[in-house]
Amino acid sequence: MPPVRTILVDARWIGIGGPGRVAENLLRGLGALEPDGQWVIWGPDQVDELLWPGARREPSRHHPKAWYSQREIPGPRHVGADVAFYAHHLRPAWHLAPVEVTTIHDTIPFRYPPSAALAPLMRQYIRRMASLSTVVVTDSEFSKRSLMNDLALSADRIMLLDLPIDHESADRVRALRAITEPARRVVFIGRDAPHKNLNRLIEGFGRSRFSADGGELSLIGLDGPAVERVTALARSHRVVLDLPGVVSQDELERRLASSALVIQPSLEEGFGLPAAEAAAAGIPVAVSTGGSLPEIMRGAVDPFDPLDIAGIAIAIDRTAAMATGPDLTWATPEDLARSAVAAIDLAVSLGPRRRRR
Secondary structure (H helix, E strand, O other): OOOOOEEEEEOOOOOOHHHHHHHHHHHHHHHHHOOOOEEEEEEOHHHHHHOOOOEEEEEOOOOOOHHHHOOOOOOOHHHOOOEEEEOOOOOOOOOOOOEEEEEOOOOHHHHOOOOOOHHHHHHHHHHHHHHOOOEEEEOOHHHHHHHHHHHOOOHHHEEEOOOEOOHHHHHHHHHHHOOOOOOOEEEEEOOOOHHHOHHHHHHHHHHOHHHHOOOEEEEEOOOOHHHHHHHHHHHHOOOEEEEEEOOOHHHHHHHHHOOOEEEEOOOOOOOOHHHHHHHHOOOOEEEEOOOOHHHHHOOOOOOEOOOOHHHHHHHHHHHHOOOOOOOOOOEOHHHHHHHHHHHHHHHHHHOOOOOOO
16 A cells, blocks of 8 residues: 555444445455554544554444434544545545545445335435545446446446455355255345345245245345235235344354355345355255346346346246356455455545546
C-alpha cells in the first residue's frame, strides 16, 4: 500500500446479517495480514476481539441502519483519516476522509424493492453514496455490470472484492455429513424478499418427485409476516414446509448436514453465499440463472430459469440424485483483505474525487 497515515474502516455492521459477515471477514483478514498504516475500526464492542497490533477501535453510537446510516453526524471526523473504507452502501452521506472506498454489493435494493414507491428513492440514495466515493467495490462481475448500467459508474472506478466463505463451518458440516443420517429435505437459507423468488420455489417444489415422495422444504431464516404467507402458499401446493426461523450456527450446521440439497432460486443475486458455502461443505446445490449465481458456480452447476416452475422442479429432482456438491475453491478472509487493500491503493492513487461519477 502507498504511504497512508490513517485508514478508517466502517465496521458498524459486525453481527448484522450478510454485511456483518463481510465486515467480520475483512477484519479477520486484515488481522492476519497486519498491513502497514494506522487502522481505526469504527464499530461496536465486538470489534475489539478482531483488532491487531496497529489497529484501534472507534466506538459507534448508533445502529448502522438508523436513519439510513445518517444518525452519526458528524461521525469520527476527529480521527483525521486519510482513507475511509465502508463495508456497505448504508454509510454517512458526507465525507469522513478525502479518499473513500464504498462497498455496494448490488443494485437489488432498487431493482427489487419492497414497494414500487421506494425504487426511485433507493436508486437516488445509492447513487449519492457512489458519488461520494473515489472507488466502489462490489461482489461479482455481474454486480459490476449492474453498477455500470444502473448507476452509470465508470469501469475504472469499480473493483471486485474476493468474498470468502466460512471455511471452518464448511469443514464442520462436511464432517457431520459423514456421520449423519440423510433426511429428505431441501434447504433454502435467506429472507422473504421479492428477488428471493420464494413463491415459485414453493410451487416448483410441489411439482417435484422429491415432494411427492415425502420430501420437505425447509426455509431457514424466515420470520414475522412471511411465515403466515408462505404457510398458506405451501398448503395450496401441498408442500410439506419446515419453518425453523432464524437458527443458531450449530443448528444451521446440523440441518445442512442432513439435507439432500441447498437451493438458491433467486431472480437476482450479487453473490450467493448460501450456495457457495453449501458447495464448500460437499452439499449438492441447485442455483438459478439469477444474477451472479452461474458466475460463482463457475460452470460446475447447470442453472435453472427462476421463472420456469417446471424447471425448478426438474432441478430439485436432478440435484437430489447427486451425492456431493461441486468441487470448487473459495476465497479466504485474507483474500478479501488483500482485495480491499488493493482497492484502497487504487483510491489513493486516484486521489480525492468528490462528487464525481
